[in-house]
Amino acid sequence: MAANLRQDILGMLAVEYQELNGSYIETLYNPSAIDFLRAVRIGRPVIIKGTLFFNTGFRTSAHDNWTDEYLIGKMEEIPISVAVTPDGNADAIVLNSDGLRYFVEPHVERIGMRELLRILSRKTPDQDHNESAPTEVYYLQSQNGNLYALQDAESHCEFDPLRTDVPKDVSWATEALGISPDAVNIWIGDERSVTSIHSDPYENIYTVVRGEKRFTLFPPTEGWLLRERMYPHAKYTRQSSDSPLVLTPSPPSIPPVRWSSVIDPTDPQNLPPEARPLHITVQAGDTLYLPVGWWHHVQQKAVTIALNWWYDMEARGMEWVWLNFLRGESEEVPDGNIDD
Amino acid sequence: MAANLRQDILGMLAVEYQELNGSYIETLYNPSAIDFLRAVRIGRPVIIKGTLFFNTGFRTSAHDNWTDEYLIGKMEEIPISVAVTPDGNADAIVLNSDGLRYFVEPHVERIGMRELLRILSRKTPDQDHNESAPTEVYYLQSQNGNLYALQDAESHCEFDPLRTDVPKDVSWATEALGISPDAVNIWIGDERSVTSIHSDPYENIYTVVRGEKRFTLFPPTEGWLLRERMYPHAKYTRQSSDSPLVLTPSPPSIPPVRWSSVIDPTDPQNLPPEARPLHITVQAGDTLYLPVGWWHHVQQKAVTIALNWWYDMEARGMEWVWLNFLRGESEEVPDGNIDD
Numbered sequence: 001m002a003a004n005l006r007q008d009i010l011g012m013l014a015v016e017y018q019e020l021n022g023s024y025i026e027t028l029y030n031p032s033a034i035d036f037l038r039a040v041r042i043g044r045p046v047i048i049k050g051t052l053f054f055n056t057g058f059r060t061s062a063h064d065n066w067t068d069e070y071l072i073g074k075m076e077e078i079p080i081s082v083a084v085t086p087d088g089n090a091d092a093i094v095l096n097s098d099g100l101r102y103f104v105e106p107h108v109e110r111i112g113m114r115e116l117l118r119i120l121s122r123k124t125p126d127q128d129h130n131e132s133a134p135t136e137v138y139y140l141q142s143q144n145g146n147l148y149a150l151q152d153a154e155s156h157c158e159f160d161p162l163r164t165d166v167p168k169d170v171s172w173a174t175e176a177l178g179i180s181p182d183a184v185n186i187w188i189g190d191e192r193s194v195t196s197i198h199s200d201p202y203e204n205i206y207t208v209v210r211g212e213k214r215f216t217l218f219p220p221t222e223g224w225l226l227r228e229r230m231y232p233h234a235k236y237t238r239q240s241s242d243s244p245l246v247l248t249p250s251p252p253s254i255p256p257v258r259w260s261s262v263i264d265p266t267d268p269q270n271l272p273p274e275a276r277p278l279h280i281t282v283q284a285g286d287t288l289y290l291p292v293g294w295w296h297h298v299q300q301k302a303v304t305i306a307l308n309w310w311y312d313m314e315a316r317g318m319e320w321v322w323l324n325f326l327r328g329e330s331e332e333v334p335d336g337n338i339d340d
Numbered sequence: 341m342a343a344n345l346r347q348d349i350l351g352m353l354a355v356e357y358q359e360l361n362g363s364y365i366e367t368l369y370n371p372s373a374i375d376f377l378r379a380v381r382i383g384r385p386v387i388i389k390g391t392l393f394f395n396t397g398f399r400t401s402a403h404d405n406w407t408d409e410y411l412i413g414k415m416e417e418i419p420i421s422v423a424v425t426p427d428g429n430a431d432a433i434v435l436n437s438d439g440l441r442y443f444v445e446p447h448v449e450r451i452g453m454r455e456l457l458r459i460l461s462r463k464t465p466d467q468d469h470n471e472s473a474p475t476e477v478y479y480l481q482s483q484n485g486n487l488y489a490l491q492d493a494e495s496h497c498e499f500d501p502l503r504t505d506v507p508k509d510v511s512w513a514t515e516a517l518g519i520s521p522d523a524v525n526i527w528i529g530d531e532r533s534v535t536s537i538h539s540d541p542y543e544n545i546y547t548v549v550r551g552e553k554r555f556t557l558f559p560p561t562e563g564w565l566l567r568e569r570m571y572p573h574a575k576y577t578r579q580s581s582d583s584p585l586v587l588t589p590s591p592p593s594i595p596p597v598r599w600s601s602v603i604d605p606t607d608p609q610n611l612p613p614e615a616r617p618l619h620i621t622v623q624a625g626d627t628l629y630l631p632v633g634w635w636h637h638v639q640q641k642a643v644t645i646a647l648n649w650w651y652d653m654e655a656r657g658m659e660w661v662w663l664n665f666l667r668g669e670s671e672e673v674p675d676g677n678i679d680d
Binding site: 005033038040042043175176317318324325 | 660
């Protein structure tokens with residue numbers, strides 16, 4: 001299929017979508033299932049808030065309880081899986097010393113909640129001895145249903161002791177969609193950790209418990225502007241627990257990964273002129289509905305704790321067909337290390 | 341834009357949609373607003389039924405009351421606007437004696453309910469005198485909000501006396517969509533009247549009061565197979581009340597009409613091999629949800645009375661962008677009288 005005509009079509013769709021929808025982000029207060037399902041039908045991000053005296057917008061006991069002391073007391077010495085990277089980019093494109101760009105997975109360390117919170121607060125054990133703060137970046141982002149996974153909802157997980165504060169589902173979302181979430185996750189990071197731009201095949205309910213999340217969003221119609229390419233796979237590894245992280249290309253048997261080539265979409269200079277990113281800041285206590293297929297880049301302010309519920313997308317109807325078309329067929333995706 | 345590449349894309353989308361959705365038509369029993377909104381989100385036709393003992397599926401007093409005698413008694417001698425055509429094709433493409441194809445609007449006559457029902461039943465006033473049944477086809481299809489029009493819901497209309505039997509809205513649809521219908525219409529025709537294939541920018545709730553409606557449906561992804569073309573406009577007229585109908589081309593100041601070139605999509609031979617029509621028969625008492633953008637051709641069995649509620653489509657999000665793309669830009673639509 002001739003690439004430039006396909007791009008003409010994608011460009012026309014992106015502009016029509018922008019003209020029709022503008023940059024307005026709706027806020028829903030205490031949504032009912034119907035309110036939420038209407039938002040899902042429209043498929044645009046929505047901020048969900050409660051009100052002071054009738055806060056069913058979305059508030060869990062996590063929002064009320066989760067101080068450092070509470071979390072440490074609940075989790076005790078249970079080891080939890082935390083992503084570690086030299087610069088905060090987990091699951092991201094990194095230029096290696098061999099001159100190639102790789103999709104790099106983070107190193108995963110299992111540490112206790114006390115240590116994680118201490119690292120994020122830069123309060124290292126040796127701070128009093130004038131050692132510098134750790135330069136590596138720690139981000140709890142295991143996102144494997146680390147609180148609940150639908151396929152095995154009763155099984156144990158790393159965050160068992162925190163389940164009492166987190167409902168298995170979001171009542172109005174479950175009532176609207178008629179399904180339970182596929183996965184419920186906890187996320188803990190700070191201003192140094194970044195989630196690189198990508199999209200998910202899920203309807204996403206994302207609530208901030210502490211801190212602040214900054215989303216840079218693009219509708220599915222602008223995915224083609226984010227220049228997905230095929231990148232060889234790599235991981236950060238280290239030889240022993242106190243040696244530095246090394247970018248380690250994976251063996252050729254590990255398939256390449258399709259990923260956006262735009263490292264920092266928050267800087268307009270990195271984007272083509274057709275792009276119209278939406279910038280949404282989600283404060284503690286607020287919740288973002290992020291529709292399936294929306295591209296998102298996420299940053300935090302200070303230590304931020306968040307929860308998310310992933311509901312499977314609707315496979316019937318046109319949505320999957322459109323998202324697939326807008327993303328393009330993988331055979332068309334060029335090699336990421338060729339300058340194009 | 342190169343026409344054949346655009347067709348390649350449309351062909352791929354049509355096949356993916358077919359593969360994902362198959363030909364299954366869901367039936368909803370006594371839907372709640374949530375049930376209906378989920379169907380709208382998916383955007384596929386749904387049959388709506390009540391159950392024997394708890395029939396809120398959708399039943400109006402029209403379903404119970406509308407015998408010929410009742411309708412004649414209520415309407416008395418009020419003149420109502422009825423479409424008259426030589427062969428039952430109102431708003432359809434007709435080959436004229438000048439060798440050109442036209443989009444032809446029906447002649448409109450104002451007659452009483454008693455006369456309309458008599459014509460549809462072939463009981464002409466002169467039947468006893470062995471006159472032949474009328475050859476012209478009468479179809480009450482004024483579809484201008486002939487029962488209620490949102491923009492002027494309190495104003496009088498031709499069917500004022502029947503309003504007591506027809507609710508202004510469908511409660512679960514209004515609750516789901518959060519808007520009132522733009523128009524509510526009554527339709528009365530028989531097996532000779534046909535609605536040619538077209539699509540509307542409305543969510544449509546269509547209930548059959550008496551008789552049977554036969555829908556031939558195509559998803560929006562198959563619109564390009566229906567070969568929309570630009571046709572000059574014409575009307576059926578007659579010189580005096582007892583002269584025959586004549587196809588009368590409109591003056592050049594009346595713009596041409598974009599319409600499908602497929603006259604009878606119920607015959608597979610008239611369709612390209614990629615087409616996968618859905619055939620749905622809606623019985624008296626049953627209701628069809630016909631989503632925005634779906635192409636429909638409609639026939640009746642015997643005398644059929646139906647009601648429909650048109651709800652405006654959702655303008656936000658992607659739906660309008662997609663429907664517009666699938667239908668193609670009007671500049672690309674060739675002249676209908678050139679063989680292509």
